[in-house]
Structures are given as structure tokens and as C-alpha cells.
Amino acid sequence: MIEFQHVKKIYGETAALKDLSLTIKSGSIFGFLGHNGAGKSTAIKSLVSIVQPTDGEIIIDGQSLKTHRVEIKRRIGYVPDTPDMFLQLTANEYWALIAAAFDLSEEQKRKQLNQLTDLFDMQDQRDNELDGFSHGMRQKAILIGALLSDPDIWVLDEPLQGLDPQAAYDLKELMKAHVVKGKTVIFSTHVLDTAQQLCDDLAILKKGELIYNGSVTQLLEKHPNESLEEIYLSMAGRNSENFGTILSEKRP
Amino acid sequence: MNKSHIRELFKVNLLYTNPSLTKKLRKKGGRIVSKILFEYLFLGIIFMLLYGLMMVSIDFPNYPGYFTFYIGIFTILSFSQSISSLYNVFYDSNDLDNYLPLPFHQNDVFFSKFLSISLTTLPYLLPILVLFLLMGIKSDNNLLAEILLSLLLFFCIFLLILEVTTLIVAGLTKTKLFSRHKSIITTLLLLIPTVGMVLGIFYLNTKQESVYDTGQKLADQAVFLPLLPFFHVLHSPLTLSSLMTILALLILLFVLFSLIRYWVIPNLYNASVGSGSQSLHTVSQKRRTEIPDEGLDRQLFRYHLKLIKNPTLLTQFISSTVLMPILMLFPMIFNRSFSLSFVPLKFWMVLFLVGIVLANMTINPNSLVSSIISLDRANFLFFRSLPLSMKYYLTKKFQFSIFIQITLSSLLLLALSFFSHLPLALWPFLMIGHIGGSIVTSMYYFYRDYRLLNLNWTNVTQLFSRGNGNFMIFLSLFATLFIGGIAIGLLSLIISFVSAFISLMISILILFLLIFIFFIMRHHYQKNFWDKL
Numbered sequence: 153m154i155e156f157q158h159v160k161k162i163y164g165e166t167a168a169l170k171d172l173s174l175t176i177k178s179g180s181i182f183g184f185l186g187h188n189g190a191g192k193s194t195a196i197k198s199l200v201s202i203v204q205p206t207d208g209e210i211i212i213d214g215q216s217l218k219t220h221r222v223e224i225k226r227r228i229g230y231v232p233d234t235p236d237m238f239l240q241l242t243a244n245e246y247w248a249l250i251a252a253a254f255d256l257s258e259e260q261k262r263k264q265l266n267q268l269t270d271l272f273d274m275q276d277q278r279d280n281e282l283d284g285f286s287h288g289m290r291q292k293a294i295l296i297g298a299l300l301s302d303p304d305i306w307v308l309d310e311p312l313q314g315l316d317p318q319a320a321y322d323l324k325e326l327m328k329a330h331v332v333k334g335k336t337v338i339f340s341t342h343v344l345d346t347a348q349q350l351c352d353d354l355a356i357l358k359k360g361e362l363i364y365n366g367s368v369t370q371l372l373e374k375h376p377n378e379s380l381e382e383i384y385l386s387m388a389g390r391n392s393e394n395f396g397t398i399l400s401e402k403r404p
Numbered sequence: 405m406n407k408s409h410i411r412e413l414f415k416v417n418l419l420y421t422n423p424s425l426t427k428k429l430r431k432k433g434g435r436i437v438s439k440i441l442f443e444y445l446f447l448g449i450i451f452m453l454l455y456g457l458m459m460v461s462i463d464f465p466n467y468p469g470y471f472t473f474y475i476g477i478f479t480i481l482s483f484s485q486s487i488s489s490l491y492n493v494f495y496d497s498n499d500l501d502n503y504l505p506l507p508f509h510q511n512d513v514f515f516s517k518f519l520s521i522s523l524t525t526l527p528y529l530l531p532i533l534v535l536f537l538l539m540g541i542k543s544d545n546n547l548l549a550e551i552l553l554s555l556l557l558f559f560c561i562f563l564l565i566l567e568v569t570t571l572i573v574a575g576l577t578k579t580k581l582f583s584r585h586k587s588i589i590t591t592l593l594l595l596i597p598t599v600g601m602v603l604g605i606f607y608l609n610t611k612q613e614s615v616y617d618t619g620q621k622l623a624d625q626a627v628f629l630p631l632l633p634f635f636h637v638l639h640s641p642l643t644l645s646s647l648m649t650i651l652a653l654l655i656l657l658f659v660l661f662s663l664i665r666y667w668v669i670p671n672l673y674n675a676s677v678g679s680g681s682q683s684l685h686t687v688s689q690k691r692r693t694e695i696p697d698e699g700l701d702r703q704l705f706r707y708h709l710k711l712i713k714n715p716t717l718l719t720q721f722i723s724s725t726v727l728m729p730i731l732m733l734f735p736m737i738f739n740r741s742f743s744l745s746f747v748p749l750k751f752w753m754v755l756f757l758v759g760i761v762l763a764n765m766t767i768n769p770n771s772l773v774s775s776i777i778s779l780d781r782a783n784f785l786f787f788r789s790l791p792l793s794m795k796y797y798l799t800k801k802f803q804f805s806i807f808i809q810i811t812l813s814s815l816l817l818l819a820l821s822f823f824s825h826l827p828l829a830l831w832p833f834l835m836i837g838h839i840g841g842s843i844v845t846s847m848y849y850f851y852r853d854y855r856l857l858n859l860n861w862t863n864v865t866q867l868f869s870r871g872n873g874n875f876m877i878f879l880s881l882f883a884t885l886f887i888g889g890i891a892i893g894l895l896s897l898i899i900s901f902v903s904a905f906i907s908l909m910i911s912i913l914i915l916f917l918l919i920f921i922f923f924i925m926r927h928h929y930q931k932n933f934w935d936k937l
Contacts, residue, residue, distance in 0.1 A: 252412030
């Protein structure tokens with residue numbers, strides 16, 4: 153179980169997260185939804201230790217991230233929102249670094265890599281630099297790195313962006329299979345269909361504030377005859393009256 | 405500390421210490437890390453042998469001046485190398501936050517980074533070990549004790565350089581001035597050691613009053629006092645002053661280490677974690693800035709100015725442009741007897757040629773004009789999609805880069821003319837020759853950039869090693885020096901021995917020939933490049 157307890161993150165004068173408190177159950181797929189700048193990435197980056205919260209705490213299975221940082225990181229596989237890291241390394245060098253970080257044996261690394269590179273069709277790209285990869289290929293390389301140690305908790309920031317349909321489908325299936333084993337997947341997305349299709353629970357953020365936290369089923373039941381997109385836009389979206397005004401202003 | 409973590413992190417950081425070397429070795433295939441290690445090992449051995457042979461004949465116990473002179477030179481060399489490695493590994497790689505989600509201990513990440521910087525600095529410092537050993541061997545003390553002492557002192561100097569470099573770089577990056585003018589200060593940070601290295605070696609050389617006296621005996625250099633304690637430690641290690649020196653050195657190392665451990669490293673980490681805040685802050689400030697209403701020419705000029713704000717690019721550009729003139733300038737400043745005031749006006753064509761040769765030497769693959777198109781990256785393709793003539797766009801690019809290039813080199817030429825006391829009447833010929841030569845050379849390199857266009861680079865050094873790389877730079881530099889030197893020498897000789905009228909005729913003839921070549925070249929690039937756009 154992962155608990156965000158009154159987490160705040162302030163950048164200069166801007167509050168990216170305002171008192172975020174929520175619980176993520178083990179064995180579930182949890183989605184962060186929100187517009188650009190809503191605080192999804194900040195919440196995710198706080199969980200994976202890239203961002204240090206200004207205030208509050210994150211507790212994972214009773215352990216505070218502040219005091220058990222390295223132990224907790226060992227349980228997390230993370231895919232960032234932009235796969236532009238370690239670009240001077242080849243895919244193999246990148247995976248070797250990740251394998252070393254998670255103390256995988258040579259045998260474990262080889263076995264996992266064979267499976268994952270086969271799955272994501274990356275066998276032929278192992279010795280090429282990440283720098284020369286397309287966005288989708290980099291995303292796949294980073295994804296393989298994140299899944300290499302078979303971590304309990306997957307934290308995926310916009311993981312489907314740039315993936316081809318086959319890889320996106322495979323990843324979604326992997327996510328479902330992962331939670332069946334009692335493990336956790338946390339991801340952020342802008343694609344509401346994907347969220348509706350995959351998530352057990354959701355957090356909707358708006359300008360750093362949590363405006364909904366609960367199950368997708370409950371949310372849909374509360375708003376019968378509405379799609380998740382319509383519900384989401386009525387909660388987090390622009391005022392439709394303003395939209396109408398903008399449109400009428402643009403008309404000649 | 406986790407050894408397997410450090411080993412893997414060290415490998416990764418080693419790839420970042422010299423991006424262009426990594427790129428070059430990667431092209432050759434094979435085990436890249438072993439190859440990089442071998443390169444540094446090979447360099448270290450070459451340096452030890454080369455300088456060892458140079459120093460072996462000197463009886464250092466009787467030449468404290470030479471002893472301190474060599475320590476000074478190799479310290480400057482190592483210092484320059486460590487600044488560039490430190491910047492590449494800690495700042496330019498910009499990868500500290502990439503390690504944050506991984507289960508590495510922060511200390512292991514930093515330790516491995518320092519280890520890779522140490523390795524790249526070591527070859528430049530190894531000659532000092534040879535120096536200490538030679539001093540120890542020739543000092544008639546216990547050999548084993550001298551070897552151990554040499555190793556200890558060498559290790560101390562090595563650590564001292566790394567610690568001082570770290571503190572300077574960290575101190576500088578912490579200032580508000582740095583965050584406001586990051587690219588300028590980083591450029592200076594990379595440039596100062598390069599220029600400092602050249603000036604330092606020249607300075608140490610000029611301190612030498614006379615190398616040989618009349619009795620064939622080697623005259624000692626002026627002693628560089630701050631480094632003299634090393635001489636005393638190795639010469640007479642058991643004196644109180646020597647022991648105090650060692651103790652002071654160890655205390656200094658400990659104090660600097662503590663500063664790094666408790667001040668620099670936590671700040672590096674915080675700076676990395678807090679980097680997001682700066683970008684957010686900048687965005688909110690930029691929103692309030694009004695977009696100035698100006699023409700396309702002016703907007704392209706501003707765009708190009710922003711494009712070149714890359715510290716590595718600016719460092720390479722400035723050092724490749726100014727280094728050669730500075731090498732020529734320095735002896736003039738320090739040697740008051742040097743003067744070109746005697747050069748008569750009839751040598752105007754010689755000066756014109758000198759200007760052209762200097763233009764050829766200052767413009768090379770590291771110049772702005774040689775990578776200004778590739779600097780666009782994806783923007784270049786975007787510009788193509790705009791309703792904008794590519795010919796117009798590239799002309800603006802060419803004009804911008806040649807303007808910056810000529811401004812910088814012309815300033816140096818003016819300084820060169822001033823310090824060499826060149827008669828004022830000859831200055832315009834030198835300048836016109838230089839500007840003409842710069843335009844033609846720039847045409848070649850601008851077209852070369854277009855031919856070898858690379859829009860996917862991640863480190864700007866990748867642009868410098870395109871084509872035939874550094875080997876061709878040196879080859880063309882020496883060819884220019886050789887051919888240019890012969891042409892200048894020959895013309896000077898002819899003009900010295902013929903009458904003023906004939907020399908004027910010869911000069912005019914050469915001028916017409918050069919103007920003709922200029923237009924042929926212009927026509928060539930117009931037909932093969934500009935007209936095809």
C-alpha cells in the first residue's frame with residue numbers, strides 16, 4: 153500500500169502539489185489524470201525520489217520514503233514522461249547499468265533481457281545508442297529497463313506515448329498481468345479511454361489539487377449516461393460557457 | 405560502498421568524460437570501455453616516456469628552478485584537463501537526476517564520477533611522478549623511502565588538483581551570476597584553462613633568463629617559490645620543514661575534502677533535484693515578457709544568437725579562433741625588442757597574404773560557420789516547412805556566423821598589429837586580406853556543414869568530428885602554414901630585392917590573381933550550393 157500524506161511541492165511561488173493525500177492499494181492499477189501542469193508528474197516524481205516534497209510524507213508498506221529511500225527504490229520500476237536520458241549509452245549499456253543498480257545476476261539479466269527484448273521487438277537494437285533511436289524506440293528501451301528487475305511497483309509516467317499499437321497493447325496486457333500477482337501499477341495518462349479501460353482507481357488533479365480520488369466504477373455509477381471523458385471534463389476541464397464565447401469571438 | 409554499483413557507474417561516467425572520444429571509439433566497434441581505458445593508459449605511458457626522457461638528463465637536486473618549472477607545467481596541464489572533465493561529467497552530462505529513481509547510494513554515484521575524472525586527469529600528471537622519482541633517485545637518500553615519498557607527494561598533488569577544481573567549479577556554479585549567465589560563465593570556465601594553459605606555459609618559459617651559459621653548463625630556471633617545498637621534501641625529507649610541509653599538505657587535503665563532502669556534494673544533489681523549479685519560474689516570468697514587434701531579419705539574428713549559446717561550442721569556437729593569434733601575440737607582449745615598425749609600405753601585399761593565411765588558420769571545423777546549420781537540429785526541417793526561402797534563410801545564417809567570426813578574429817588582428825608596432829598604413833591591407841580570406845574559407849566550411857548535415861546530435865562535439873575530423877584539421881593547418889609561409893617568405897624576398905616600381909607591379913599582379921581566385925571560388929559555391937537551394 154502506498155500513502156501520500158499531505159504532500160506539498162512548491163516551486164518558487166508556484167504550488168505544483170497542494171496537500172495531496174491519497175492511498176493506492178496493492179494489486180491495483182492506479183491512474184493519475186489531469187491537464188498539463190495539474191501535478192501528475194510532480195506526484196509521480198515525488199514517489200520515485202526525483203522530486204523532494206516541500207512538506208508531507210510518502211509511506212510505502214509502512215516504510216517512509218524519507219528514511220528508506222534506497223530500499224524503496226529497489227521495489228520500483230520507473231518510466232519517465234520523456235525518455236531522453238543516458239542518450240550516449242547503447243541500449244545494452246543502459247540495461248547493464250539498471251541491472252547493476254538492482255543487483256541482478258548475469259543470469260537474471262540475460263534471461264529477463266531476452267524475454268523483454270523479444271516482447272518489444274528490440275533484439276536487433278541492443279548495440280545501438282539511445283541517441284539514435286526514435287521516441288518510441290527510446291520509450292521501449294526505457295520500459296525494458298524499468299521491467300528488468302521485475303519490480304513490485306511500476307511507476308509509469310505517460311508510458312504509452314510514442315509506442316506503436318502492438319507495443320502499447322502488450323504493455324497494457326503486462327500491466328493487467330502484473331496486478332493479478334498482487335503487485336501495483338501507477339501511471340499517468342491523458343488518454344481517458346486507456347484510463348477507463350485499465351484503471352481500478354483514479355486520482356484527478358487540477359492545478360495541484362486533488363479533485364477526485366476513488367474507483368473508476370464508482371465514478372461512472374455516480375454519473376450514469378456519461379463517459380469518463382465527459383465526467384473528467386466537467387470536473388477538470390474548461391468552463392463550457394467560456395469555450396462558447398471563444399468560439400463565437402473567432403467567428404467572422 | 406557497493407563495488408559492483410561503482411564499477412558500472414564508473415563505466416557510464418567514463419563514456420561522458422570526453423564525448424567526442426567516445427563517439428570516435430564507438431564507430432570503431434568493440435569494447436568501448438576497455439578502449440577508453442587503453443587510450444588514457446597509452447597517453448599516460450607516452451607522457452611518462454616523453455617527458456621522462458626530456459627530464460632524465462637534468463640533475464634535479466642542483467636545479468630547484470627546473471624542478472618547480474616542471475611541476476608547474478604539468479599541474480597546469482592536469483588542472484585544465486580536470487576542469488573540462490569535471491564540467492562534462494557533472495554539468496554537461498546533466499544526468500544526476502536520471503540516477504535519482506535508481507537504487508544507487510548517492511555516495512556511489514559521486515564517487516564513480518570523481519573516479520572517472522581522476523582517470524582522465526592522471527595521464528597529464530604522471531610526468532610529475534617521473535619527476536619526483538628522478539629527484540628521489542638523484543638525491544642520494546634511501547631509494548625505497550624516496551620512492552614511497554614520491555608516491556605520497558604525487559598522490560597529494562593529484563588529490564589537491566581534483567579538490568581545487570571541484571571547489572572552483574562548484575563555487576562558481578553556486579553564484580547568482582552563474583544562474584543568470586550560465587552559458588557565458590560556462591564558456592569562460594572551459595575557455596580559461598585552455599588559454600591559461602597556453603599563457604602559463606609561455607609565462608614559465610619566459611621566466612627562464614638564459615638556458616645555457618657560456619661554460620656549456622645548464623643554467624637553472626627562476627624558482628617558482630610556492631612549489632619549492634616539494635623540492636625540499638624530496639631532497640632532504642627528514643628535516644623539520646619537510647615534515648611540516650607533508651603535515652600541512654595532509655591537513656589542507658583533509659580540509660578541502662571536508663568542504664567537498666559537506667558543502668559541494670549536498671549542493672550538487674539539491675541543485676539537480678531543484679532544477680525543475682527554475683524552469684517553472686522561468687516559464688512564469690517569460691509569460692509576462694512581451695514579444696517585440698520586429699522584422700524577420702532581426703528575429704533571425706536573435707534566434708541565431710540564442711542558437712550559439714552553447715558553452716562547449718563557444719569554447720571550441722573561441723579557442724580555435726584565438727589560440728593561434730595569441731601564440732603569436734604573446735612573444736610580442738613579453739619581448740619588448742620585437743617590432744615590425746621597420747616594415748616599409750611596399751610590403752603591403754605581404755601583409756595582405758598574411759591576412760589570408762591567418763584567416764585560413766582561424767577558420768576550421770570548430771568554427772561557428774562550420775556548424776551553424778547543424779546547430780538548428782529539428783528546427784532546420786521546421787524552417788523548411790515554413791513559407792520562407794531557404795536561400796534567404798541560409799544567407800542570413802551565413803552572414804550571422806561570418807559577422808561573429810570576422811569580428812572576433814579582426815579584434816585579435818588589430819591587437820596583433822598594435823603590439824607588433826606594425827606601421828598604421830599597413831593595417832588596412834592585413835585586415836582586407838583577412839576579411840577576404842575569411843569569406844572564402846567560410847564559404848567552404850558553410851557548404852561542408854550542409855553536406856555533412858547532422859540534425860540529431862546530442863553533444864555539440866559530435867559536429868566537430870564530422871568528415872575527416874581532427875587529423876584533417878591538423879593536416880590543413882600545417883599545409884596552410886607551410887604553403888602560406890613559403891608564399892609569404894618568397895614574396896618578401898622578391899620585394900626586398902627589386903625596385904619599388906617592380907614590387908608594386910608584382911603586388912598588383914598578385915592582387916588581381918587573388919581577386920580572380922576569390923571570384924572563381926564564389927562562382928563555384930554559387931553554382932554548386934546557393935543556386936541549388
